[in-house]
Amino acid sequence: MMSGDVFRCCCSAAFGLESLVAGELRSLGLQNISTENGLVRFDSAIPEIFRCNLSLRFCDRVMIILAEGKCLSFEDLFQLVSSVPWEKYIHKDEAINVSAHCARSKIMSPRDCQSITKKAIIERLKARAGLRVFPETGVPFPVLVAVHSDCVRIMLNTSGDALSRRGYRTWNGEAPIRETLAAALVSLSPWKPGMPLCDPCCGTGTILAEAAFMAANRLPGLTRSFAMEQFYFTRGFDLNAIRREAENAVDYANITEIYGSDINPEAISLAKRHIRQAGLENHVSLSVIPLQEVCLDRQNGVFVCNPPYGERLSDQAASRQLYRELHHLADRHPGWSLCAISSDPAFEKAYGMKAHKKRRLYNGRLECTYYIYYGRRNPESF
Numbered sequence: 074m075m076s077g078d079v080f081r082c083c084c085s086a087a088f089g090l091e092s093l094v095a096g097e098l099r100s101l102g103l104q105n106i107s108t109e110n111g112l113v114r115f116d117s118a119i120p121e122i123f124r125c126n127l128s129l130r131f132c133d134r135v136m137i138i139l140a141e142g143k144c145l146s147f148e149d150l151f152q153l154v155s156s157v158p159w160e161k162y163i164h165k166d167e168a169i170n171v172s173a174h175c176a177r178s179k180i181m182s183p184r185d186c187q188s189i190t191k192k193a194i195i196e197r198l199k200a201r202a203g204l205r206v207f208p209e210t211g212v213p214f215p216v217l218v219a220v221h222s223d224c225v226r227i228m229l230n231t232s233g234d235a236l237s238r239r240g241y242r243t244w245n246g247e248a249p250i251r252e253t254l255a256a257a258l259v260s261l262s263p264w265k266p267g268m269p270l271c272d273p274c275c276g277t278g279t280i281l282a283e284a285a286f287m288a289a290n291r292l293p294g295l296t297r298s299f300a301m302e303q304f305y306f307t308r309g310f311d312l313n314a315i316r317r318e319a320e321n322a323v324d325y326a327n328i329t330e331i332y333g334s335d336i337n338p339e340a341i342s343l344a345k346r347h348i349r350q351a352g353l354e355n356h357v358s359l360s361v362i363p364l365q366e367v368c369l370d371r372q373n374g375v376f377v378c379n380p381p382y383g384e385r386l387s388d389q390a391a392s393r394q395l396y397r398e399l400h401h402l403a404d405r406h407p408g409w410s411l412c413a414i415s416s417d418p419a420f421e422k423a424y425g426m427k428a429h430k431k432r433r434l435y436n437g438r439l440e441c442t443y444y445i446y447y448g449r450r451n452p453e454s455f
């Protein structure tokens with residue numbers, strides 16, 4: 074592999090977060106960025122792909138696109154996979170893991186796509202690399218096949234586990250939010266590092282950890298590993314040097330005033346565990362207190378929260394009462410902005426006021442709206 078080789082790459086992201094991912098890629102200096110539903114494409118060399126894995130806060134995986142084309146039959150798929158120079162990437166003992174998903178296409182069987190892709194890879198390696206045996210006892214080589222509207226993308230998953238798995242969250246409480254969405258809520262809010270931030274129904278503490286990481290300039294992937302670090306074809310690159318450079322850039326002293334509270338003591342003990350596992354125990358304050366009683370003495374700041382959505386009819390009245398309480402919380406803190414995500418279309422009615430700004434986001438498969446209410450800002454307080 075030549076150090077200057079540039080690959081067409083893509084990041085998968087939840088619907089609604091594509092433009093945030095594109096912004097992150099732009100700030101990393103990447104080129105030829107384009108967005109479509111759930112996907113952002115860009116060009117990158119191997120060291121920058123590693124930097125993406127370490128740095129991207131809002132996307133699920135970073136992939137190299139190895140081939141792309143229209144496939145109306147399994148024979149077309151076999152030919153497309155055979156056109157990839159697998160011998161450049163795969164060492165003789167790597168474990169070739171193929172996963173596939175299909176939607177709205179003539180070839181609609183993920184299982185057949187997996188077996189045909191693997192067969193085509195092995196046939197090519199036999200013919201071009203002269204390999205006869207494939208013990209697959211080495212490191213994983215994760216290949217993804219995405220079939221959508223008869224177009225097929227053959228990709229190499231450079232991340233391995235989803236990037237939302239930062240490593241600090243090991244226990245899930247009641248309806249935790251994904252780390253990538255939590256980071257997006259913080260980033261879409263008026264909060265900037267240096268300002269106070271409070272999540273008054275913090276559950277397991279995900280929004281707090283993500284905000285603290287941003288304030289400390291701590292990259293989300295800093296303490297986890299990525300599939301690409303084990304590939305044979307990336308061994309000529311000093312990826313550890315990139316990790317060390319990112320470690321040196323962290324400054325926990327920049328985290329100021331991040332507060333979390335919840336009515337549930339179990340949630341707070343999980344939040345304490347996660348905040349400790351994220352290395353943030355001295356930087357985030359946590360307390361058991363209902364949001365009806367939250368009263369902070371700083372004049373300005375931002376509330377960012379993911380309150381219960383009341384999806385079951387039996388919970389709806391209670392969650393709508395809580396939205397009303399969020400309005401009272403904002404009234405007690407006139408200099409603070411309040412941002413909340415909910416799937417309940419009656420959120421604004423229950424809150425008692427139209428939001429200043431709204432954005433459609435998805436929490437998993439659930440269509441939600443992110444409501445932003447600006448506080449009366451006193452610029453001298455920052």
Ligand SMILES: C[S@@+](CC[C@H](N)C(=O)[O-])C[C@H]1O[C@@H](n2cnc3c(N)ncnc32)[C@H](O)[C@@H]1O
Pocket residue numbers: 246247248249250273274275276277278279280334335336337340362363364365379380381382395
């Ligand atoms: C959807 S969960 C939040 C999950 C959180 N974002 C996480 O990542 O774990 C909603 C949280 O609101 C809390 N809650 C419900 N009523 C509350 C109240 N009156 N005051 C404070 N917290 C409350 C629940 O205990 C629960 O932890």
